[in-house]
Amino acid sequence: MAETNPETIFDVAVIGGGPAGYTAAIRGAEYGLKVALIDASPRLGGTCLHVGCIPTKTLLFNAELWDYLKEAEEYGIRFGETGKLSLDWSAVQMRKAAVIIKHVKGLEFLMKKHRIAVIGGYARLTGPAQDGVHTVDVTASAGGVQSQVKAKNVILASGSRAKLLPGLTAGGRILTNIEILALDRVPHSLLVIGAGAVGVEFASIFRSFGAEVTILEFLPRMVPVEDEEISKELSRVFRKRGIDVNVGAKVEKVETTESCVRVSYADASGKAQAKEAETVLVAVGRAPQTEDVGVEKTRVELDRGFVKVNEWQETAEPGVYAIGDIVAGLPQLAHVGAMSGMVAMAKIAGRMYRPVRRDRIPSCTYTDPQIGSAGLTEAQAREKGHAVKVGKFPFAGNSKATIVGSHDGFVKIVSDAQYGEILGVHIIGPQATELIAEAVAVMELEGTVDELMFTIHAHPTLSEAMLDGYAAVEGLQINA
Numbered sequence: 102m103a104e105t106n107p108e109t110i111f112d113v114a115v116i117g118g119g120p121a122g123y124t125a126a127i128r129g130a131e132y133g134l135k136v137a138l139i140d141a142s143p144r145l146g147g148t149c150l151h152v153g154c155i156p157t158k159t160l161l162f163n164a165e166l167w168d169y170l171k172e173a174e175e176y177g178i179r180f181g182e183t184g185k186l187s188l189d190w191s192a193v194q195m196r197k198a199a200v201i202i203k204h205v206k207g208l209e210f211l212m213k214k215h216r217i218a219v220i221g222g223y224a225r226l227t228g229p230a231q232d233g234v235h236t237v238d239v240t241a242s243a244g245g246v247q248s249q250v251k252a253k254n255v256i257l258a259s260g261s262r263a264k265l266l267p268g269l270t271a272g273g274r275i276l277t278n279i280e281i282l283a284l285d286r287v288p289h290s291l292l293v294i295g296a297g298a299v300g301v302e303f304a305s306i307f308r309s310f311g312a313e314v315t316i317l318e319f320l321p322r323m324v325p326v327e328d329e330e331i332s333k334e335l336s337r338v339f340r341k342r343g344i345d346v347n348v349g350a351k352v353e354k355v356e357t358t359e360s361c362v363r364v365s366y367a368d369a370s371g372k373a374q375a376k377e378a379e380t381v382l383v384a385v386g387r388a389p390q391t392e393d394v395g396v397e398k399t400r401v402e403l404d405r406g407f408v409k410v411n412e413w414q415e416t417a418e419p420g421v422y423a424i425g426d427i428v429a430g431l432p433q434l435a436h437v438g439a440m441s442g443m444v445a446m447a448k449i450a451g452r453m454y455r456p457v458r459r460d461r462i463p464s465c466t467y468t469d470p471q472i473g474s475a476g477l478t479e480a481q482a483r484e485k486g487h488a489v490k491v492g493k494f495p496f497a498g499n500s501k502a503t504i505v506g507s508h509d510g511f512v513k514i515v516s517d518a519q520y521g522e523i524l525g526v527h528i529i530g531p532q533a534t535e536l537i538a539e540a541v542a543v544m545e546l547e548g549t550v551d552e553l554m555f556t557i558h559a560h561p562t563l564s565e566a567m568l569d570g571y572a573a574v575e576g577l578q579i580n581a
């Protein structure tokens with residue numbers, strides 16, 4: 102990482118090199134700005150690259166492959182008389198590490214290519230700008246040497262960390278996303294507290310690899326931000342896969358013993374229950390890392406630790422922006438963080454930009470079956486006063502789904518009954534996380550059911566389920 106010349110005044114100093122911060126830094130350099138990117142970790146990439154999106158999706162790909170191989174004979178693939186199928190967990194972990202390293206190197210290359218000054222160290226704002234220049238104190242990661250970075254603008258992108266339940270600390274049998282990704286073997290049993298995206302993804306991965314998996318979710322349904330029918334289908338398929346799903350479960354106590362961890366909870370009817378497992382994953386949300394970055398010395402306003410911004414990502418302190426997981430009201434997703442970074446840089450550079458449209462954000466959950474959604478759920482559309490028309494098409498009627506052996510799930514289209522505008526798309530099933538891209542583009546362009554019913558989708562593809570889904574709004578689906 103670079104040394105800074107104390108005389109240098111950057112156009113922008115970005116604090117945090119996760120997907121929000123590094124994307125902002127690259128875009129700033131592309132606009133011709135002089136950018137410094139400060140990160141406390143030895144390697145760029147943040148939660149997403151090291152302990153989030155990339156390692157989990159790498160493991161999920163292994164899990165999917167493994168699930169296919171378990172059924173190999175159905176696809177006419179045999180392992181010969183002696184060839185026994187086995188899972189080499191250390192090789193799985195090594196591949197995951199190799200994927201991460203490849204991307205770290207890619208980021209390092211991009212930083213050099215764009216002449217971004219990458220500074221290793223922990224950064225804190227010192228207060229408001231003096232004569233239009235902000236000062237950021239940087240404590241070097243190695244050696245604790247203090248230096249200062251001067252910049253006309255500062256972008257805060259310090260990200261988030263896993264929340265734990267009161268009284269718990271991560272380690273031993275108590276895992277967050279960090280410890281679970283470093284396990285040296287697949288546990289016999291895993292109890293997952295919290296059925297948001299992180300919880301259900303790990304539940305799905307470790308079930309595929311053979312663990313007994315139990316889920317305890319406080320709310321009445323899994324993936325509670327999704328359309329209700331999606332939650333219902335995920336529960337159905339998870340139970341079919343042998344996952345013990347418990348919703349409305351209020352966790353009261355987590356005790357660790359020599360041989361297991363025991364979780365006591367009140368079930369949906371208030372009855373005291375307990376479950377035991379070898380390990381427990383706590384996946385109850387993520388807290389913003391804003392308590393030690395110097396915001397208290399500025400006019401930056403916080404809402405329960407999250408930074409309040411306007412549509413250009415500006416905080417209440419002139420010249421200070423916030424992007425990514427720390428922003429109040431933004432979903433904590435890498436692609437949202439990246440886009441918020443691009444918006445902030447465009448504003449700083451005086452270039453054309455559009456604010457992050459919070460109603461046009463694809464939300465993807467990489468379980469088996471996958472979930473991809475965007476826009477309003479059916480309930481939200483009704484609450485907003487729309488006369489709603491819904492179309493639903495099951496993957497059971499899609500020929501490519503038969504070819505890939507994946508018939509669970511459906512496409513659900515929520516449209517406005519009067520004009521046919523697509524208000525929301527909710528997909529659960531094969532490649533849902535890829536299929537949702539079409540839906541976001543459609544909503545961005547304010548597409549209608551009439552237009553989409555006559556948009557040709559190639560055959561045989563999973564995307565044809567989208568075509569049938571749009572047509573189903575008018576009761577005109579072909580394949581079911």
Ligand SMILES: Cc1cc2nc3c(=O)[nH]c(=O)nc-3n(C[C@H](O)[C@H](O)[C@H](O)COP(=O)(O)OP(=O)(O)OC[C@H]3O[C@@H](n4cnc5c(N)ncnc54)[C@H](O)[C@@H]3O)c2cc1C
Nearest residue numbers: 117119120121141147148149153224260425426433434435
């Ligand atoms: C298990 C898991 C799976 C996930 N999967 C997905 C997924 O599939 N898709 C998706 O879109 N999102 C996913 N997410 C969410 C995604 O990881 C986050 O939304 C994303 O990483 C947020 O980016 P960020 O840049 O705001 O913060 P982070 O990625 O958290 O990066 C923050 C960076 O700031 C640095 N930093 C913090 N404070 C300071 C400081 N004071 N000085 C210097 N540096 C500092 C940290 O070292 C870190 O590098 C997942 C999250 C988890 C936990």
